[in-house]
Amino acid sequence: MFENLQDKLDRAFKVLKGQGSISEINVAETVKEIRKALLDADVNYKTAKTFTDEVREKALGQNVLTSVSPGQLLTKIMNDELASLMGGTVTELELKGNPTVILIAGLNGAGKTTFSGKLANYLKDKKNKKPLLVAGDVYRPAAVDQLQILGEQVGVPVYANLESKDPVAIAMEGIAEAKRNGNNVVIIDTAGRLAIDEALMNEISAVKVATQPQEILFVVDSMTGQDAVNTAKAFNDRLDYTGVVLTKLDGDTRGGAALSIKSVVNKPIKFIGTGEKMEALDVFYPDRMASRILGMGDVISLVERAQQQFDEKEAAELQKKIRKNKFDFNDFQSQIQQIKKMGNMKDLMGMIPGAGKALKDVEIEDDAFKPIEAIIQSMTPYERENPDIISQPRRQRIANGSGTDLQEVNKLMKQFNDMKKVMKQFSNPAAAAKLMKNMP
Ligand code: GDP
Numbered sequence: 001m002f003e004n005l006q007d008k009l010d011r012a013f014k015v016l017k018g019q020g021s022i023s024e025i026n027v028a029e030t031v032k033e034i035r036k037a038l039l040d041a042d043v044n045y046k047t048a049k050t051f052t053d054e055v056r057e058k059a060l061g062q063n064v065l066t067s068v069s070p071g072q073l074l075t076k077i078m079n080d081e082l083a084s085l086m087g088g089t090v091t092e093l094e095l096k097g098n099p100t101v102i103l104i105a106g107l108n109g110a111g112k113t114t115f116s117g118k119l120a121n122y123l124k125d126k127k128n129k130k131p132l133l134v135a136g137d138v139y140r141p142a143a144v145d146q147l148q149i150l151g152e153q154v155g156v157p158v159y160a161n162l163e164s165k166d167p168v169a170i171a172m173e174g175i176a177e178a179k180r181n182g183n184n185v186v187i188i189d190t191a192g193r194l195a196i197d198e199a200l201m202n203e204i205s206a207v208k209v210a211t212q213p214q215e216i217l218f219v220v221d222s223m224t225g226q227d228a229v230n231t232a233k234a235f236n237d238r239l240d241y242t243g244v245v246l247t248k249l250d251g252d253t254r255g256g257a258a259l260s261i262k263s264v265v266n267k268p269i270k271f272i273g274t275g276e277k278m279e280a281l282d283v284f285y286p287d288r289m290a291s292r293i294l295g296m297g298d299v300i301s302l303v304e305r306a307q308q309q310f311d312e313k314e315a316a317e318l319q320k321k322i323r324k325n326k327f328d329f330n331d332f333q334s335q336i337q338q339i340k341k342m343g344n345m346k347d348l349m350g351m352i353p354g355a356g357k358a359l360k361d362v363e364i365e366d367d368a369f370k371p372i373e374a375i376i377q378s379m380t381p382y383e384r385e386n387p388d389i390i391s392q393p394r395r396q397r398i399a400n401g402s403g404t405d406l407q408e409v410n411k412l413m414k415q416f417n418d419m420k421k422v423m424k425q426f427s428n429p430a431a432a433a434k435l436m437k438n439m440p
Contacts, residue, residue, distance in 0.1 A: 012034045099186045123185055131186070136171055136207070219247060246258055374403060
């Protein structure tokens with residue numbers, strides 16, 4: 001995400017990089033470049049102007065510090081300003097009320113149904129809630145099916161009533177159902193609508209009045225740039241929602257919507273969607289996003305995602321197996337699954353400082369693991385549990401079965417054995433200490 005903007009800001013900073021000190025002239029030049037970068041990123045004109053005026057003022061007001069270069073100083077100022085532009089600090093969901101009611105609104109195709117599924121998944125797994133999804137789109141039966149499929153996928157019940165054409169009645173029935181079944185959060189997915197469609201806007205207002213939601217989340221496709229900001233404003237004027245969800249940020253190279261929405265609408269961005277999978281949802285942290293845009297990486301998010309996927313019990317089991325030298329191809333495969341669950345590979349790599357830019361033009365395929373998985377799948381269960389018996393003829397058979405070649409199978413076997421050796425060494429504290437001592 002945001003590759004274009006990153007590139008342009010990088011160029012803007014170059015002006016200052018070679019300079020020994022901050023002066024009226026070099027700041028003016030840099031600020032001009034920053035403004036150009038923001039406008040190219042499809043940031044609202046007024047927002048870009050106010051933003052750069054502020055940056056200029058802060059830069060010129062700084063005392064000269066000998067320990068940092070003007071470029072570094074400006075990066076810091078930009079980081080703080082970008083974060084505050086996007087809302088400053090994180091705004092958590094209001095989860096009061098029993099049940100908490102969350103109403104989802106937005107245009108057709110914005111990603112409402114997908115987000116409803118992701119949110120249910122997030123609340124269940126990360127917040128220990130018992131959500132109920134309510135299918136409130138009375139115009140597209142396919143939308144009801146879609147929600148039911150997602151509900152099943154994430155293990156959250158879905159309330160639907162295909163007989164009814166009244167979204168208010170369906171929403172109220174859903175809340176009653178939640179109370180009966182002990183669901184403490186109700187997520188109401190609704191039909192897509194335009195802010196200028198009087199009848200449909202009245203309809204969702206009626207749902208709001210009847211259900212008294214704690215949260216009304218406006219879902220919008222970030223790739224639509226300034227249109228997203230305009231729609232956000234129009235919906236807010238009618239619905240006075242509590243927060244914004246920016247979807248499809250994985251495909252957004254410019255970032256205009258993310259940067260302008262807060263300042264134009266004055267409602268916080270609460271979540272971002274970064275892919276089609278149910279796990280591809282992140283709480284929006286303006287400060288971390290700022291450092292990511294500036295290419296400073298986002299180690300915190302990376303660590304958090306890794307922690308979320310980390311299962312303590314499973315890890316202990318794995319440790320035991322490694323110690324006994326019993327790590328096999330089944331374990332190897334489940335490690336790959338875990339990495340894949342963390343999300344899009346390129347996105348993950350982008351969170352590592354310095355890697356974002358370096359990887360910009362590198363094609364990292366999400367299915368980089370495909371041949372490895374094919375090879376493992378072509379092994380018999382006995383071979384997977386006993387990698388040592390995989391002889392040359394067996395390797396040839398595996399290569400044929402997986403559509404790879406003997407060389408690739410040999411390479412994987414070698415990598416697997418090397419990895420096993422290193423892991424074994426690290427699972428024994430004394431040996432690990434010795435290994436460390438020998439390191440340069
Ligand atoms: P709705 O009409 O607002 O309910 O939109 P949907 O939930 O049906 O989503 C429309 C399309 O966008 C679907 O193909 C989704 O898979 C896709 N989509 C939703 N969120 C994301 C996202 O964060 N990233 C990507 N790449 N695709 C998304």
